[in-house]
Amino acid sequence: MPINNTIIFIVELLLKNVAKHVQLNKEEEQILLDSFVLTRHPARTKLLKSGEVCINSFFVVSGILRNYCLDDNQANEHTINFATTDWWIADMYSFLSQKPGNSYIEVVEDAIIMTQSREQQLAIFERIPKMERFFRILMERSLIANQQRLIDNMALSAEERYKRFCQRFPTIKYNVPQKQIASYLGVTPEFFSKMKKKLLMEK
């Protein structure tokens, strides 16, 4: 794909994502686009490390990002979320408070992303109040999804959670290491391996 077409595709992806919830005019669209920076990163790049302030939030154009943290003794990873094409991701606590966080954001699969700093975001809220609405709705939806995941973790077995995961992230299933899926579901890689085998044999 020629570079110009690629850039048109990226711009459209972001604008359509916003247009799902609020209508912007051409001028507003341009102001919004100017507040983002387009970057590419190979797999394994760490975009954020524990202890740092999460200055930026990321809109994923292609590839896969992952937000995770370590438990108290630094022994186990817990995946907070994955993000693929057309998703937003950040360390919410650190990004919103602009204080040091305790999570990591890493590139799982080579990624093209649109980056917006908290400073730029707040400036956009002032210049385009409709974007305040957009992020309110984004927060509302994240909260609902997160609440549902919490309930699933309490009410469902690991097997059922895995089935829901496959529905929610149909593509991710084949593109991230199994141990990362396990750490999203809240089980060990060993148990996940056993569970997967059992599911295969049942078919």
Next chain:
Amino acid sequence: MPINNTIIFIVELLLKNVAKHVQLNKEEEQILLDSFVLTRHPARTKLLKSGEVCINSFFVVSGILRNYCLDDNQANEHTINFATTDWWIADMYSFLSQKPGNSYIEVVEDAIIMTQSREQQLAIFERIPKMERFFRILMERSLIANQQRLIDNMALSAEERYKRFCQRFPTIKYNVPQKQIASYLGVTPEFFSKMKKKLLMEK
């Protein structure tokens, strides 16, 4: 406390809660207040049942409310959240989508609450755009708290989660049935009882 003073207290509680994040002028404050209805309910009142649309969100003046759902076989309750004085509560999915939800909101301890319908809320967003910001911030904070709880559920033992619960809800601990605390922590009442005894003996 004479009725007039009581009402002044209630109005101040709500306005101060809003003032934590946005500054309203007198006129805006009045418009906001007019969008709420003040009601009282005895313990055990169900303000919302599974299958209903969550028309209203609630700001708790006094007492305790609880949002919970049942699992697939209707056998176990899972507490999504408690709300005491100065907290907001609703079935987020149903309130935001205005579609039937699958959770309950019940009064755990006799309560005085300020009720605002989704319709009124959306009207307020139009009349007082600053309130859009207020609810964005409220959603952001709920999301952060919910994400932390999810991580705690994956990373911590039931005992550690109980300790955090006691820190987060210092008053609730003594005012709601233990089985409801257990259902918030994600353990059975029987195990919770055993765990509490163990904690007492350790001291």
Next chain:
DNA sequence: GCGAGTGCTTAATGTAGGTTAAGAAAAATA
């Protein structure tokens, strides 16, 4: 192409927390 790390699987053993059941205590209702 080679070596070092990383990820996946399997299996034996361990444990946090669930289930069932029954009685005692407390609280709601009459």
Next chain:
DNA sequence: TATTTTTCTTAACCTACATTAAGCACTCGC
């Protein structure tokens, strides 16, 4: 106050998942 209902506790037994440890299969940097 009496009666019913709900809540709390205890104890025996059960299970989903964790831990440890080992071997094999990758993939990535050199």
